[in-house]
Amino acid sequence: MADQVLDKKEHSHHTGAPLIEPGHSYGSVTDKISSIVLTRKTPVAWFLGFSVAFLLLMVFLGSTAYLLMKGTGIWGLNVPVGWGFAIINFVWWIGIGHAGTLISAILLLLRQEWRTSINRFAEAMTLFAVAAAGMFPLLHMGRPWLFYWLMPYPNTMALWPQFRSPLVWDVFAVSTYATVSLLFWYVGLVPDFATLRDRTKNRWAQISYGILSMGWRGSAIHWHRYETAYLLLAGLATPLVISVHTVVSFDFAMGIIPGWHATIFPPYFVAGAIYAGFAMVLTLSIPLRKIYGLEDFITMRHLKNMAKVMLATGLIVAYGYMIEGFTAWYSGAEYEEFMILNRLTGPYKYVFWSLILCNVAVPQLIWFSKIQNSVVALFVVAMFVNVGMWLERFVIVVTSLHRDFLPSSWDMYSGTIWDWATYIGTIGLFLTLMFLFLRIMPAISIFEMRTLVTDDKKSKAE
Amino acid sequence: MNDLEAIKPQLNKIQRTALGVGALATLGCLVGAFGNPAQFYQSYLFGYLFWIGLALGSLAIMSLHHMVAGGWGFAIQRILESCSRTLPLMALLFLPVFFGMKELYIWARPEVVAEDLILQHKSAYLNQTFFWIRAAFFFLVWFGFITAMNRWSLEQDKTGNASFSDKLRKIGGPGLLFYILTMSFASFDWAMSLDPHWFSTIFGFVFVLGQALLTLAFAIIVVAKLADRKPLVEVIAKKHFHDLGNLMLAFISLWAYVNVSQFLIIWSGNLPEEIPWYLHRMQGGWEWLGVGVVLFHFVVPFALLLSRRNKRRVQILARIAGAVIIMRLLDLFWIVAPNFREHGLGMHWLDLVAPLAIGGFWVAAFVWQLKGRALLPLHDPRLKEAFSHE
Numbered sequence: 001m002a003d004q005v006l007d008k009k010e011h012s013h014h015t016g017a018p019l020i021e022p023g024h025s026y027g028s029v030t031d032k033i034s035s036i037v038l039t040r041k042t043p044v045a046w047f048l049g050f051s052v053a054f055l056l057l058m059v060f061l062g063s064t065a066y067l068l069m070k071g072t073g074i075w076g077l078n079v080p081v082g083w084g085f086a087i088i089n090f091v092w093w094i095g096i097g098h099a100g101t102l103i104s105a106i107l108l109l110l111r112q113e114w115r116t117s118i119n120r121f122a123e124a125m126t127l128f129a130v131a132a133a134g135m136f137p138l139l140h141m142g143r144p145w146l147f148y149w150l151m152p153y154p155n156t157m158a159l160w161p162q163f164r165s166p167l168v169w170d171v172f173a174v175s176t177y178a179t180v181s182l183l184f185w186y187v188g189l190v191p192d193f194a195t196l197r198d199r200t201k202n203r204w205a206q207i208s209y210g211i212l213s214m215g216w217r218g219s220a221i222h223w224h225r226y227e228t229a230y231l232l233l234a235g236l237a238t239p240l241v242i243s244v245h246t247v248v249s250f251d252f253a254m255g256i257i258p259g260w261h262a263t264i265f266p267p268y269f270v271a272g273a274i275y276a277g278f279a280m281v282l283t284l285s286i287p288l289r290k291i292y293g294l295e296d297f298i299t300m301r302h303l304k305n306m307a308k309v310m311l312a313t314g315l316i317v318a319y320g321y322m323i324e325g326f327t328a329w330y331s332g333a334e335y336e337e338f339m340i341l342n343r344l345t346g347p348y349k350y351v352f353w354s355l356i357l358c359n360v361a362v363p364q365l366i367w368f369s370k371i372q373n374s375v376v377a378l379f380v381v382a383m384f385v386n387v388g389m390w391l392e393r394f395v396i397v398v399t400s401l402h403r404d405f406l407p408s409s410w411d412m413y414s415g416t417i418w419d420w421a422t423y424i425g426t427i428g429l430f431l432t433l434m435f436l437f438l439r440i441m442p443a444i445s446i447f448e449m450r451t452l453v454t455d456d457k458k459s460k461a462e
Numbered sequence: 463m464n465d466l467e468a469i470k471p472q473l474n475k476i477q478r479t480a481l482g483v484g485a486l487a488t489l490g491c492l493v494g495a496f497g498n499p500a501q502f503y504q505s506y507l508f509g510y511l512f513w514i515g516l517a518l519g520s521l522a523i524m525s526l527h528h529m530v531a532g533g534w535g536f537a538i539q540r541i542l543e544s545c546s547r548t549l550p551l552m553a554l555l556f557l558p559v560f561f562g563m564k565e566l567y568i569w570a571r572p573e574v575v576a577e578d579l580i581l582q583h584k585s586a587y588l589n590q591t592f593f594w595i596r597a598a599f600f601f602l603v604w605f606g607f608i609t610a611m612n613r614w615s616l617e618q619d620k621t622g623n624a625s626f627s628d629k630l631r632k633i634g635g636p637g638l639l640f641y642i643l644t645m646s647f648a649s650f651d652w653a654m655s656l657d658p659h660w661f662s663t664i665f666g667f668v669f670v671l672g673q674a675l676l677t678l679a680f681a682i683i684v685v686a687k688l689a690d691r692k693p694l695v696e697v698i699a700k701k702h703f704h705d706l707g708n709l710m711l712a713f714i715s716l717w718a719y720v721n722v723s724q725f726l727i728i729w730s731g732n733l734p735e736e737i738p739w740y741l742h743r744m745q746g747g748w749e750w751l752g753v754g755v756v757l758f759h760f761v762v763p764f765a766l767l768l769s770r771r772n773k774r775r776v777q778i779l780a781r782i783a784g785a786v787i788i789m790r791l792l793d794l795f796w797i798v799a800p801n802f803r804e805h806g807l808g809m810h811w812l813d814l815v816a817p818l819a820i821g822g823f824w825v826a827a828f829v830w831q832l833k834g835r836a837l838l839p840l841h842d843p844r845l846k847e848a849f850s851h852e
Contacts, residue, residue, distance in 0.1 A: 242719065254730040261731050264663035266723040315639060323646065323663045330587060331661045332580040333735055
């Protein structure tokens, strides 16, 4: 196997950095990734992180229990602001999920090989983010156990959902998204489950991985069908990257609230989702590669490419802010003008300007190659974007609602302790799932990394 | 250059024919302008907005190409560069609009503005002086990027210096960024303000994608004609047409996406300041043109381009591209012309002749530029890499 080792990746143009560090073979790739799950001692950092995440999950449990006892009155919602943290957090989480789908589906179809080492955990991130997002509309319903009323089905109440409401489209969009993402992720895992099944010494693990790998033997026919299925799923998932956040943007834009009703919303929301998603992938992958020593697989080239995607989508988002501001004035409609002035100079101006700082100003640092080459700087920029994208949704939701058409009904809005507890609690849910995933599943696709080692011809072309 | 000698006679013939058509159509325009100046300016603006799409769309696709440097991009790079070098001609051809401002833009008529509060509010932006300052600025930005990209590419042909590739790659991002920014405002100024009460934040994207799609379709047609001759025949493969077809499919889908978004949001809001724009275009015969655009600008080419076979057969792909170009023209007509026609669908003979006049000169300028340089970049190190990717 040693002669399989290739260092030609070093010639890769553009960045000059390789996708996989030289010196790896079939065996070493498999060993390194599977050992995280099977043989290596679980690092202290994992236990530490998991404990914190689990604690936060308990916060979620507690706040949800209290919510179900008391009702949504414990949240900070009031009459002009009928949509607060619940929709802000829903959009924030759904947006974060988008990078996973983009990396796994679109970059696959575009033959971008650099996706290979980050796609697995980015897809996991998508799933967990969608799970966290789903909590908010469910809980906001007040009676979550009746969630199936959202589905159109013949019922004794003779009621159908309002099909003209984008909120109903959301039900379909998000549930399709969750289903396809889960399938895509699972299908990609099957060959790796088989590797783990064959390598583990633990009887219980053998049985579990054996069931999960669905009888995978790695025969040529298996691979052939696998490749076809994976490509088809990628094709299915591709429109979802755009459709889900488009429908989310429709939740706002279909109404006639100034600040929500803007035709730019669909592309600008999609760009914002990918922006937030890549920021989160960077946030997760930077500590991950450090703690598990995966710098060989998640190289500087990956981090740089993700940063560049972040910069590009961030610029589209900035374009959206600018065009919205200009058009509010250009429209000559007094409510539009008031809305934008209220955003810029009203009681929430600090939130707005922090958002501009986080989403527009700070990410411009990525233009400098010094920043691109610094892991710490990239992590800091990504954190700014994570915060900025939350602030963006806060600004869109709250500043558009809190001063509506009738000054006598104006009011201020802020989240209560329970709003914050639920929000932070979903971060706990997300992180707990992420830590469990890291512990029991291969966080990097083993067999796809092997193709990077062997693909002599392609690596020359790189 | 020897490769070019072989096709030069044909190119010369196209150039002469185009010039002839341009000159004849210009005569027609002059006659029309004397008879009906307002109609002349309206048709002229429509034709102008179509043809400048080729000069500017090429800036967009060149920028994209320099960022990703794929084989498909090198195959059409010289075609795009030639398109982009028609910008000075297009700047010159923008001047007639100056004389027709009052015929075209009601915000330029003081007597209308005096009675319209909203137009008074907008006059800080929509006034003739600022309009022309902005236009000059837009052309300056476009000219700057186009000159840089063309010059570096030529310098590399001459000197073989590989560092120009790096420069070209670096300018791609800013090129695209500034193109989208300036073109958005240019589309607000030149097209959206034809109905000065109407506004749509996505309108810039509608224009940007239209121009990119138009240029790509045009480049596909030209490269299909050149593909079986030297030097392209030596490097170009079915795979590259497949890539170009996929890119066209992507642009068609995105074009449809932004248009559907705009329509759905405005239709659903049904606000008095927005909906009239669509209401006017959905009655009096315009609706049939609209339905035609939906079918033949999106549904049919989308379905055809899903097929791998259609994308890999050069002649079929070129035919689809030809249809896309015609649909671009009709789509623009649907956007522009209803502003001037209050009583439903109508077409003046100048609506055909004015685009022909501009187009004749444009095609002649394009062919003249195409002849001037090798059909493939000679020394770009990325080129060999891109074509060996197979």
